[in-house]
Amino acid sequence: MTNFGYRPDSGLMTAGADTRRARNRARVVAALREAGAASRAELARRTGLSRTTVASVVAELERSGVLVERADDAAASPRGGRPPRLLSFSRSAGAAIGIDFGKRHLRVAASDLSHAILSEAERPMLTEEPAESGLAAAVELVEEVLREAGVPRAEVVGVGLGLPGPIDRRSGRVGSSSILPGWVGVRAAEELGSRLGLPVEVDNDANLGALAELHWGAAEGHTNAAYLKVATGIGAGLIVDGRLFHGSGGMAGEIGHTILDEHGPVCRCGKRGCLETLAGTPALVELLRPRLGRSIRTAELLELAASGDSACRRVIADAGRNIGMAVATLCDLLNPELIVVGGELSRADDLLLDPLREQVHRNAIPATARDVEIVASMLGPRAELLGALALVLADPGAGVR
Ligand SMILES: [Zn+2]
Numbered sequence: 001m002t003n004f005g006y007r008p009d010s011g012l013m014t015a016g017a018d019t020r021r022a023r024n025r026a027r028v029v030a031a032l033r034e035a036g037a038a039s040r041a042e043l044a045r046r047t048g049l050s051r052t053t054v055a056s057v058v059a060e061l062e063r064s065g066v067l068v069e070r071a072d073d074a075a076a077s078p079r080g081g082r083p084p085r086l087l088s089f090s091r092s093a094g095a096a097i098g099i100d101f102g103k104r105h106l107r108v109a110a111s112d113l114s115h116a117i118l119s120e121a122e123r124p125m126l127t128e129e130p131a132e133s134g135l136a137a138a139v140e141l142v143e144e145v146l147r148e149a150g151v152p153r154a155e156v157v158g159v160g161l162g163l164p165g166p167i168d169r170r171s172g173r174v175g176s177s178s179i180l181p182g183w184v185g186v187r188a189a190e191e192l193g194s195r196l197g198l199p200v201e202v203d204n205d206a207n208l209g210a211l212a213e214l215h216w217g218a219a220e221g222h223t224n225a226a227y228l229k230v231a232t233g234i235g236a237g238l239i240v241d242g243r244l245f246h247g248s249g250g251m252a253g254e255i256g257h258t259i260l261d262e263h264g265p266v267c268r269c270g271k272r273g274c275l276e277t278l279a280g281t282p283a284l285v286e287l288l289r290p291r292l293g294r295s296i297r298t299a300e301l302l303e304l305a306a307s308g309d310s311a312c313r314r315v316i317a318d319a320g321r322n323i324g325m326a327v328a329t330l331c332d333l334l335n336p337e338l339i340v341v342g343g344e345l346s347r348a349d350d351l352l353l354d355p356l357r358e359q360v361h362r363n364a365i366p367a368t369a370r371d372v373e374i375v376a377s378m379l380g381p382r383a384e385l386l387g388a389l390a391l392v393l394a395d396p397g398a399g400v401r
Pocket of ligand 1: 256257267268269270271274276
């Protein structure tokens with residue numbers, strides 16, 4: 001998995017000081033990978049190790065050439081004096097790959113271990129296509145970004161894969177989903193891993209959006225938060241006590257299937273009147289058909305709403321209200337301090353968010369409504385792709401292998 005010269009489970013370490021040193025090194029490496037760049041003091045805080053131990057591990061890693069050091073000018077004292085030194089992995093220490101399958105696209109990015117994006121590529125892709133062609137396209141795009149970044153495949157420490165469907169955490173298989181019909185039952189991480197010859201971890205898109213916003217976006221520094229992806233489907237990624245919460249089988253956060261109307265339209269999940277049947281973008285587009293006389297894409301819905309079309313504005317506001325009903329329950333259950341709203345519909349911004357906030361305030365317990373702030377995604381359409389990178393860089397073990 002890593003190429004930092006330590007193999008914690010190789011059985012080659014002898015008991016005692018060597019084991020302890022290897023364990024300390026692994027902790028410092030993991031903490032620095034998560035942080036991207038950090039001072040020695042920050043690493044001591046993150047690992048719980050003493051400053052002396054951290055300094056000795058850092059010295060060893062510097063000698064082997066995997067760490068670089070620079071002055072943290074942003075943290076320099078206004079009264080002068082030496083600015084703190086920031087450590088990060090050198091380019092040669094390795095690279096990570098993130099892959100995001102959306103409803104209509106496939107995106108791939110490569111980054112180094114200090115969290116800098118080295119290259120990125122995208123191509124149109126339909127999720128209706130069989131897993132076979134999706135996986136083949138992913139392999140091609142991974143090769144393209146590695147070539148562009150000048151990174152040999154052997155330097156890749158891991159691949160994070162995001163799919164717009166539920167992943168069973170026990171079997172690693174893609175669960176039943178009408179968004180990903182060609183993928184049901186496929187062990188996506190295993191399949192892609194064997195094609196690439198690299199370790200792959202997989203998670204669903206809403207969870208990856210949450211992970212990205214937690215590490216680099218609107219939820220940075222928060223410990224209890226939720227990321228809502230509002231697009232064709234509606235899903236939530238839950239951050240509980242600073243970690244992604246998956247539930248026992250990986251199905252936690254399926255907020256799109258909260259029932260709002262028992263006699264409402266039949267949902268793809270088999271129930272009736274789920275939030276998704278009322279506020280997912282296909283439902284909104286369908287509602288507008290009598291007025292527009294045709295079916296439109298979400299992008300056009302957003303443009304028409306921005307240009308003042310009353311029906312388009314109304315359906316988006318009503319979607320916000322419906323989502324707010326489900327979010328109010330989420331607030332009462334988890335008492336989050338932050339809800340980040342992403343996905344394509346979040347580009348409507350306050351047109352969607354104001355009615356959503358209003359419903360949360362009307363329907364959640366006053367104390368939980370008071371605690372929560374509801375904001376738009378900071379990372380926009382790249383949230384899921386960055387989350388796939390975070391799966392490798394910042395949260396080892398979060399996904400399913
Ligand atoms: Zn449903």
